[in-house]
Amino acid sequence: MLWTVGLVTVALLVVIAFWFALLVGALLIIAAVLSRVSGSGGQNQPEWRQGLLGFGLYDEKGFRIDPHDPDAT
Numbered sequence: 001m002l003w004t005v006g007l008v009t010v011a012l013l014v015v016i017a018f019w020f021a022l023l024v025g026a027l028l029i030i031a032a033v034l035s036r037v038s039g040s041g042g043q044n045q046p047e048w049r050q051g052l053l054g055f056g057l058y059d060e061k062g063f064r065i066d067p068h069d070p071d072a073t
Contacts, residue, residue, distance in 0.1 A: 044060035051058045057066035 046057045046059050046065055048057055049055070051062060051064060053064045053068065056064045056068055059065050
């Protein structure tokens with residue numbers, strides 16, 4: 001009787017862990033898909049970085065798009 005209760009408990013825990021892992025995996029896939037869909041039409045967002053014209057806002061092609069004064073120190 002004790003073995004039966006133990007085996008049923010272990011089997012129940014395995015089934016719960018399986019469905020929980022399946023749920024977490026599905027949520028991760030949905031989050032990844034939504035993050036790609038909610039982007040700006042497949043275009044990369046400008047990013048702040050150090051480039052050829054100094055630190056500034058650059059697009060995906062490497063052009064600086066923020067207003068800057070190259071003669072400023």
